[in-house]
Amino acid sequence: MRSAFDFSPLYRSTVGFDRLFDLLDQSSQIDSMTNWPPYNIEKAGEDQYVITMAIAGFSTDEIEITQKENQLVVSGQKKGSEEGKQYLHRGIATRAFKQTFNLADHVKVVGAGLENGLLTIGLKREVPEALKPRRIEITTARSQPQQIEHDKAA
Incomplete structure (x- = not known):
């Protein structure tokens, strides 16, 4: 099933963005139950981001954050027993969760x-200097093009 948006015009004019369009399609089909716990993703600066998750009732030793390549996985599992407790109303969820975030290239967890x-x-995007765009000087026919030297520290 396709999402409410038709990406076919973009498929005709882009190359290599299939994964992005597939992710957009998948995000529109996700069941609301998989979006627990609720979270915000905020752009805090030019290359800085913050994910805030509402996980009331969990302590730091019950949460695990793992980054592997371009995936950030946040999971939580309540420890301890709640035997003997009788609830008249239970509105604070304590069920286990696992939330996966797909990160762009060069995005790292900073804390x-x-x-x-x-x-x-x-989160912070740290693009290596070698991958950043650089301006190339254009020479005229009268002048010789300058040879580009690379670091020889290999």
Whole structure:
């Protein structure tokens, strides 16, 4: 099933973005139950991002954050027993969760903290100098093109 958006015009004019379009299609089909716990993704600067997740009732030793390549996985599992407790109303969910975030290239986790039931994960995009765009000088026919020298520290 396709999403409400028709990406076919973009398929005709782009190359190599199939994964992006597939992710957009998948995100529109995700069941609301998999979106627990609720979270925000915020752009905090030019190359900085913050993910905030509402995980009331979980402590730091019950949460695991793992980054492998371009995936960030946040999971939580309550420890301990709640035997003997009788609830008249239970509105704070304590079920296990696993939330996966697909990260762009060169995005790294720079820190995480838990305060007042909110897990905050700081992310930063650090593009290596060798991959950043650089300006190329254009020479005229009268002048010789300058030879580009590369670092020989290999």
